[in-house]
Amino acid sequence: MKDFLFYAPTEVQFGKQSEELVADLVKKYGGTKVLLHYGGQSAKRSGLLDKICRLLNEGGIEYIELGGVVPNPRLSKVKEGIALCRQQGIDFILAVGGGSVIDSSKAIAYGVPYEGDVWDFYIGKAEATTCLPVATVLTIPAAGSEMSEASVITNEDGDIKLGYSNNICRPKFAIMNPERTFTLPPYQTAAGVTDIMLHTQERYFNTECDMTIADTIAEALLRTMKECVFAVLENPEDYRNRAQIMWAGSLAHNDVTGNRLTGDWATHSIEHELSAMFDVTHGAGLAVVWPSWARYVYKENMSRFVRFAVNVMGVENDFTDPEGTALKGIEAMKRFYRAIGMPTTIRELIGRDITDDEIKEMASKCTRGGTITQGRFKKLTTADIEAIYQLAR
Ligand code: NZQ
């Protein structure tokens, strides 16, 4: 087993009414003046935001609101948040929402104490050494940002979507009440589960393949998600299964299911170009990319794909034909995506045919103009990535 760092400092308060603890938790982690950061409408409509405001008021905690974070959160909103925090003397950021709101919060948290342009961190020009504390009341299980070290931001100037990872921004606490996810539409529910599964798959298809305990946890998580998603699509208020999905979302991205540093992550990088160019839902983009990535790379380590097919997708192992078994596993995954309402082609994802020029542009951006490769399972060049987009079109 490779050496690794496991760092999961986030306090998780999970369950019905867990948001009642919000004021105490903010105080516990040193917040005195809070930026209450949220998205478009959902938290307002559900009454969650009003409830959080009431609880902060009752707890005697000052706060300033900043809503309007959109999926694939934008750099301009981050900069607005940084200016507001500085002007108001904010010392704590509370994200009420999903990955987009949390990632925007993390970016603001880096930016407030930094003299330069916050985008410097995302382009690798600077490393953050300090940031404001961030915490969350989670409303959608998907990105895993509530426990992760990552923040993914889109710079509208050039539609460049980049992630920045740093352990210092892992949220201080995460409040997770599965009841708050009852209002999720089917598409967001399914895209969320797809993302949760992909965070597990990215780690599972790694270069070492010798972390048996993590692999076994990963397979169990993937099988559990395959069952739970159908239950909540049928009954959105199924607490038991909403709860399994919500907790899985955190476990899938807090490194319990595998070592992030030996994971692949090519599917994520290839998808990020799709959501940057077409502003599509991240999880839906992953459903389009993964089967094509898998078909392109499976020969690098066929036995891994056979194990996935058998242990996760329930394919019968044909010992005389490992390649056939591996391919059946990939096909079964694709059928699963279709069954939960996810697109499996770029055409379905963006609603029209993609052009060759657009594919070339995304592939080039994905490798920073051919200066880097993506993925570890197989190191992918610009030409490889172009081929994967072609397979997915
Ligand atoms: O804006 P509102 O009105 O709140 O609507 C949101 C949004 O439209 C809605 N929603 C959220 N909770 C809801 C709800 N609707 C009804 N009821 C609720 N309870 O869902 C939509 C999607 O929300 P968003 O926050 O964008 O979803 P998600 O958590 O999937 O986050 C996606 C972003 O996270 C990034 C993605 O690239 C994307 O930008 N990622 C972040 C990662 C990280 N920080 O570790 C890792 C991931 O791989 C991912 O890249």
Ligand code: ZN
């Ligand atoms: Zn993801």
